[in-house]
Amino acid sequence: MSNRLVNQAQEVAREDLDRYKTLVNDAAKSGSYIYPIKGIFYFLSHRELWKPLASKLVPYLGLYASVVGPMFFLTYLPQLAIMVFVNGPLAVFTTILLVLNESAAVVSILSKSFLLQDALLDTFDGTLVARNSTDIVANGRELKSRGDSIQRLGKALKKPFARFSVKELIRYFMYLPLNFIPVIGTVAFIFIRGRARGNAVHDRYFQLKGWSQSTKSDWLKQHKGPYAGFGTVATLLEMVPVASILFSFTNTVGAALWAADIEAKDTEMTKGTAPSLREAAKKAE
Structure with missing residues (x-):
């Protein structure tokens, strides 16, 4: 019985590993990981x-x-007792970094929901302009005929960014708590956060395209x-204490640059083989 469980556990681990390898390979081929860096320089x-x-x-x-x-x-001493x-x-030092990262995460969620929403929207649209x-x-806002890319932005007709979650x-x-597991736990934590972060970066682009939820x-x-x-x-960039606000904006710029390249069909994603998906996207347009 125990051997059977061990074999099943190994099989599950192999399946998960293969799945993550596929994700990493797809990410590497697409070059998507470069866009947050492009966003910094473009900004x-x-x-x-x-x-x-x-x-x-x-x-x-x-x-x-x-x-x-x-x-x-409230949290430094309790976490220090565990991190020891x-x-x-x-x-002493790793707990300081942990608390700073926790603080940055809380501030990021609150600020994006209540403080930075309109500014990030303008940054995304301004980059596309x-x-x-x-x-x-x-498709999503009024545009003026004169001025720079931000000055041309008029009234937003649609706002996709969700409020506090x-x-x-x-x-x-x-x-x-994954961060308490040296190296592997931190990598897993960042990857989990990264997948969730990635799924939201083009909410504005999808809205401007008029795509359905399906x-x-x-x-x-x-x-x-x-x-x-x-x-x-x-996610890695936005984990930097204090500077996280800067990277929130440069990441938004990077996401817009990526959207512009997708729109121009100048990415590996749009050159790939997904005819049924492209057809669905055309219908949505």
């Missing part, structure tokens, strides 16, 4: 895209400070690897 070289970030920087820092203080006061068994003397994808942006916060803290789900299912690759790199 830095296009000063007009700084405006939405600049307008929210002071309130964001105030929110960050109001979260970090209580988090250290995992990291020994280094626990800068990439001359004005036709698709016009209790489930997202619960899911974060539910998987947080078409959107089919597209994401067909391209699990690329979106997991983008989401994992984006």
